[in-house]
Amino acid sequence: MMHRMAGCLPLLTAIPLLASVPPSAWVPARWDGTNPKTLDLLSGTPINCLLLNTYTAEFIDRASARGVAVLAVLRPGGDPSDAARKAIHAGLQGIVLEGDFPRGAATRVRDALADAHATVVELTSRARMPLGDPDPIVATYQGVWPGIQVLDNGAAKAAPSGSPWIDTNTGFIRSVRAWGPAAVWLGYQPPANSVITIERYLAAISDAEMAGARWIVALDGDLSARLQRGDADAVKVWRAMAQVLQFFETHPEWRTLRSYGKLAVVQDKDDAMLSGGILDMIAAKHTPLRAIPGQRLTADSLAGASMAVNVDADALTVEQREILKSFARAGGTVLTAPPGWKGQSALAPDQITLDKAELDRLNDIWHDVQTMTGRKNLGARLFNVASMLSNVLATEDRGQVVVELVNYSAYPIENVTVQVVGTFRHARLITPGGAEKDLEVYTTDEGGTGVDIERVSACATVRLD
Amino acid sequence: MTRREWIALISAAPLLKGGPRAPGAPVAIARCASYDEDVTARLATMFDQLGGLDRLVRAKTVTIKLNLTGSPALRVDGRPPGVTHYVHPKLVGAAAHLLGRAGARRIRFVESAWATGGPLEDYLLDSGWNVRQLLAAAPGVEFENTNALGKGNKYARFKVPDNAYLFSAYDLNHAYEDTDVFVSMAKLKNHATCGVTLSMKNCFGMLPASIYGDDAGVDEPNENPKSGRSKTMHEGRRQPSKSAPSELDPASSREPGYRVSHIVADLVKSRPIDLAIIDGVESLAGGEGPWIKGVHRVQPGVLVAGLNPVSTDAVATAVMGYDPRAPRGAAPFQTCDNTMLLAERHGVGTADLRRIEVRGVSIAEAMYRYA
Numbered sequence: 001m002m003h004r005m006a007g008c009l010p011l012l013t014a015i016p017l018l019a020s021v022p023p024s025a026w027v028p029a030r031w032d033g034t035n036p037k038t039l040d041l042l043s044g045t046p047i048n049c050l051l052l053n054t055y056t057a058e059f060i061d062r063a064s065a066r067g068v069a070v071l072a073v074l075r076p077g078g079d080p081s082d083a084a085r086k087a088i089h090a091g092l093q094g095i096v097l098e099g100d101f102p103r104g105a106a107t108r109v110r111d112a113l114a115d116a117h118a119t120v121v122e123l124t125s126r127a128r129m130p131l132g133d134p135d136p137i138v139a140t141y142q143g144v145w146p147g148i149q150v151l152d153n154g155a156a157k158a159a160p161s162g163s164p165w166i167d168t169n170t171g172f173i174r175s176v177r178a179w180g181p182a183a184v185w186l187g188y189q190p191p192a193n194s195v196i197t198i199e200r201y202l203a204a205i206s207d208a209e210m211a212g213a214r215w216i217v218a219l220d221g222d223l224s225a226r227l228q229r230g231d232a233d234a235v236k237v238w239r240a241m242a243q244v245l246q247f248f249e250t251h252p253e254w255r256t257l258r259s260y261g262k263l264a265v266v267q268d269k270d271d272a273m274l275s276g277g278i279l280d281m282i283a284a285k286h287t288p289l290r291a292i293p294g295q296r297l298t299a300d301s302l303a304g305a306s307m308a309v310n311v312d313a314d315a316l317t318v319e320q321r322e323i324l325k326s327f328a329r330a331g332g333t334v335l336t337a338p339p340g341w342k343g344q345s346a347l348a349p350d351q352i353t354l355d356k357a358e359l360d361r362l363n364d365i366w367h368d369v370q371t372m373t374g375r376k377n378l379g380a381r382l383f384n385v386a387s388m389l390s391n392v393l394a395t396e397d398r399g400q401v402v403v404e405l406v407n408y409s410a411y412p413i414e415n416v417t418v419q420v421v422g423t424f425r426h427a428r429l430i431t432p433g434g435a436e437k438d439l440e441v442y443t444t445d446e447g448g449t450g451v452d453i454e455r456v457s458a459c460a461t462v463r464l465d
Numbered sequence: 466m467t468r469r470e471w472i473a474l475i476s477a478a479p480l481l482k483g484g485p486r487a488p489g490a491p492v493a494i495a496r497c498a499s500y501d502e503d504v505t506a507r508l509a510t511m512f513d514q515l516g517g518l519d520r521l522v523r524a525k526t527v528t529i530k531l532n533l534t535g536s537p538a539l540r541v542d543g544r545p546p547g548v549t550h551y552v553h554p555k556l557v558g559a560a561a562h563l564l565g566r567a568g569a570r571r572i573r574f575v576e577s578a579w580a581t582g583g584p585l586e587d588y589l590l591d592s593g594w595n596v597r598q599l600l601a602a603a604p605g606v607e608f609e610n611t612n613a614l615g616k617g618n619k620y621a622r623f624k625v626p627d628n629a630y631l632f633s634a635y636d637l638n639h640a641y642e643d644t645d646v647f648v649s650m651a652k653l654k655n656h657a658t659c660g661v662t663l664s665m666k667n668c669f670g671m672l673p674a675s676i677y678g679d680d681a682g683v684d685e686p687n688e689n690p691k692s693g694r695s696k697t698m699h700e701g702r703r704q705p706s707k708s709a710p711s712e713l714d715p716a717s718s719r720e721p722g723y724r725v726s727h728i729v730a731d732l733v734k735s736r737p738i739d740l741a742i743i744d745g746v747e748s749l750a751g752g753e754g755p756w757i758k759g760v761h762r763v764q765p766g767v768l769v770a771g772l773n774p775v776s777t778d779a780v781a782t783a784v785m786g787y788d789p790r791a792p793r794g795a796a797p798f799q800t801c802d803n804t805m806l807l808a809e810r811h812g813v814g815t816a817d818l819r820r821i822e823v824r825g826v827s828i829a830e831a832m833y834r835y836a
Contacts (some may be wrong), residue, residue, distance in 0.1 A: 029603075145703075164538065164539075299522070371585060375583055375587070383587065383590030383591045384537070384591050384592065384593040386536075386537070386538030386539075386591070387538075387540075387543070387728060407544045409540075410539075410543060411541075411543025411544065413593075414545055414593055415545070415593035415594065416593075417590045442597070452595060452597075
C-alpha cells in the first residue's frame with residue numbers, strides 16, 4: 001500500500017489543472033502527431049479533449065495550458081496498467097482503453113490509477129459497453145458512418161416509392177442513453193479508402209450530437225495531413241466542423257430534455273444495440289419516440305406516452321408485463337410482437353447492424369407499427385424531410401419543445417414544415433454560426449402548432465415556447 | 466426528314482393546311498428563363514393569347530391535374546422536385562391566382578399521390594410546397610388525392626366513347642367528374658415508356674392505384690394503396706379490381722410502350738382536357754424522374770399552353786426538338802407508340818403542326834433540343 005501511494009504522489013500533482021471541466025463535458029477528438037503548433041487548430045472550437053496515440057511533455061504542457069484534457073489511447077496487448085500509470089505520470093488526464101480488452105483489465109487499470117483520480121474511458125465494442133455503470137463516459141469504437149446510403153451507380157439506396165435510407169447511430173444512442181446519465185462517445189473512424197466530403201463529416205458530428213452523444217472527431221488521413229500543412233480547403237472543412245460542434249455544445253440544455261414523443265419502444269438490450277433496427281426505422285418516418293430498455297421498463301418511463309411497441313415480449317418479467325397491461329388499461333395502445341417472435345438472439349462483438357434475416361423478421365412487426373402510427377401526430381409531424389432525421393424534445397413541464405433537424409444530403413433542403421402537438425406562441429430557428437431568427441407560428445388543422453423553415457443546411461433547431 | 470425540312474415545317478406551321486380532321490386549337494408559347502421571373506405575368510399573357518380565361522372558368526369549378534410523379538422523397542441532385550420532375554409550385558400558384566381572378570368559383574388541385582391514399586396536402590408539404598400560400602392564391606382552393614376514393618363516396622366511371630383501345634371505361638376519383646373545367650398541368654419531359662410526357666401523359670396519373678395499382682383489391686378497391694401501377698397497367702400482369710371494367714382484349718400486347726400510350730389516349734378521350742399548361746422552365750431530360758437512369762437537369766426556359774391537349778403536346782414535342790408525328794421506332798418513340806397520333810386517331814385533336822396556330826414565341830425561337 002505504501003509503495004502504491006508513493007508511486008501515485010507524482011500523479012496527484014499532475015492531474016488537477018483541468019478539474020474545472022468534468023469529463024462528462026469533454027468534447028473529444030482523436031489527434032495525430034505531437035506538434036504543439038497543431039493545438040492552434042483548436043482555437044474557436046469547443047474541442048477540449050484530445051485522444052493521443054503518442055505524447056510528449058511539451059505537447060501535454062501546451063495542451064494543459066490551453067485547458068485541453070489529453071488522454072492516452074491504449075489498445076489490447078499486454079497489461080495496460082503500466083502504460084496507464086506512465087501516461088498519468090507524464091501529465092495526461094486519463095486513459096482510453098480502445099478495443100475489447102480481457103475481462104477485468106479496465107478494473108485493474110482503474111485500481112492502478114485510483115489515487116490519481118484519472119478518468120478511464122472504455123472504448124469497447126457495442127456488445128461490451130458497460131451500460132448502467134457509474135462511469136461518467138460510456139463509449140464504443142463502433143458505429144455506422146452516417147449518411148444516405150449510395151449504391152454503386154451513385155444513386156441513393158431506395159425503392160422508387162421510398163425514401164432514401166439514412167445510415168444513423170441515433171437509435172443506438174437513444175437506447176444507450178436510456179440506461180443512465182453517462183456521456184456517450186462514439187469513436188468510429190472515417191471509412192478507409194473513401195473520399196469523404198464535408199457534408200459527411202458534418203453528418204457524423206450532428207448524428208451523434210442530435211441524439212445527445214458525441215462523436216470523437218476523427219479525420220481521414222488525407223484531410224489530417226492537409227490540415228496540418230495549413231491547406232486552405234482542409235481548414236475550411238475543419239472550421240465547418242467546428243461551427244457545427246459549437247452549435248450543439250453551446251446548447252447543453254438540449255441534452256437534458258426528454259423525448260416529446262408519445263410512442264415508446266420497449267426493446268431488449270441486444271436488439272437496441274444494433275443500428276438499422278426498429279428505432280431507426282421509426283425515426284426515418286420522423287415519428288418522435290422514446291427508447292426504453294426492457295430491463296428498465298417502469299411505469300414512470302411510460303409517462304406521457306400513448307402508444308407502446310413491445311418488441312421482445314418474452315424477455316419481460318411478470319412485473320414488467322403488468323406495467324404494460326396497466327398502461328393499456330389506462331388507455332394506452334400496446335403493440336406486441338407476435339407470439340414467439342424474438343429479435344437478435346446474441347450480439348456478436350463485430351455486429352452493429354441487423355443482418356438480412358433479422359431485417360426480414362423485423363418486417364413482421366414493422367408493418368403493424370406503421371399501421372398503428374399511421375398519420376397520427378405522436379408529438380410532431382415533419383414534412384419534406386426525407387433526407388433528414390430529427391429529434392423532438394421537451395422540458396419536463398412540456399412548456400418548451402425543441403425540434404432538432406439534421407440533413408444527411410449534400411444539398412440544403414428548402415421549405416421544411418414542422419407541426420407540433422400543443423399550442424406554442426413563439427418559435428425560434430437556431431442554426432450553426434449563431435444565427436437565430438423568429439419563425440411565424442400558425443395553428444394546424446389538427447389544432448397543433450406549425451412552423452415553416454425556409455432552408456436547412458447541415459442542421460438546425462426550432463425552439464417553441 | 467432532314468433538319469432543314471424540319472425547320473421549314475415548324476416555321477411554316479401556322480400557314481399550312483391539311484392533315485387529319487381532328488380539331489386543332491391555338492397554342493401559346495412564352496419564354497420564361499427562371500421561376501424567379503414574373504411567371505404570373507407570363508401565364509396571363511399566354512391565357513390572353515388563347516382567348517382569355519374568363520369565358521372558360523367564370524363561376525365554374527376548375528380541376529387541375531398536377532404532375533407530381535414519384536415519391537417526393539426522391540430527388541435529382543438533391544434539388545426540389547419542382548425544378549426537376551414536378552410542376553413548379555410557383556407556376557401552380559400563379560395559375561390558381563389567374564383562375565381566381567378570372568372568376569373561377571372553386572379551384573381543386575388533384576393528383577394521384579404516389580403510393581398513398583393520404584391527403585394531398587401532406588404530399589405537397591413533403592414536396593416542399595407551401596400549402597398555405599397556395600390556399601391563399603385564390604378563393605375556393607382545395608385539394609384531392611385521387612389515388613383512392615378520397616373525399617367522394619363513389620368512383621366516377623368514364624366511358625371511352627368510341628373504339629376504345631384497351632379499356633371500355635375507367636373508374637376515377639369523383640373530382641374528375643365533379644368539375645366544369647379540367648386542366649392538365651404537366652412538365653416538359655422525356656418519358657422512359659412513352660418518349661415524352663406532357664399534358665396527355667400527365668393524365669395517366671388520374672388512375673387510382675386503389676383500383677389500378679399493383680396492390681389493388683381483386684374484387685373491390687384497396688383504399689389504402691401503397692404501390693404504383695406497373696403490374697396492372699404498364700405490363701398487364703394482373704387486372705384491375707373487378708369493380709371496374711376489365712381489359713377489352715386480355716390477349717393484346719403486354720408491352721408497356723404499347724399499353725401506356727393507348728391507355729393515355731383512351732383517358733384523354735373519356736375525360737377531355739379543357740386547358741393544357743406545360744412547365745418547361747426547368748425540367749428533366751432522359752426520363753420522367755430520378756428513378757430513371759441517365760436523367761439530367763435541363764433549363765429550356767419555356768412555357769406552353771393550349772386549349773387542345775393533342776395540339777399543345779405536339780407543339781411542346783416540337784419545342785423539345787422532336788417530330789410530333791414521328792412513328793414508333795423514331796425518336797423519341799423508339800420503343801413505344803406515339804400517344805399524340807393515337808389521340809389524334811381518337812379525334813381528340815390534331816398533332817399536325819401545319820394545322821396548329823402558334824401564338825407568342827415561335828417553335829423555332831423556343832426550341833430546346835432534348836435529344
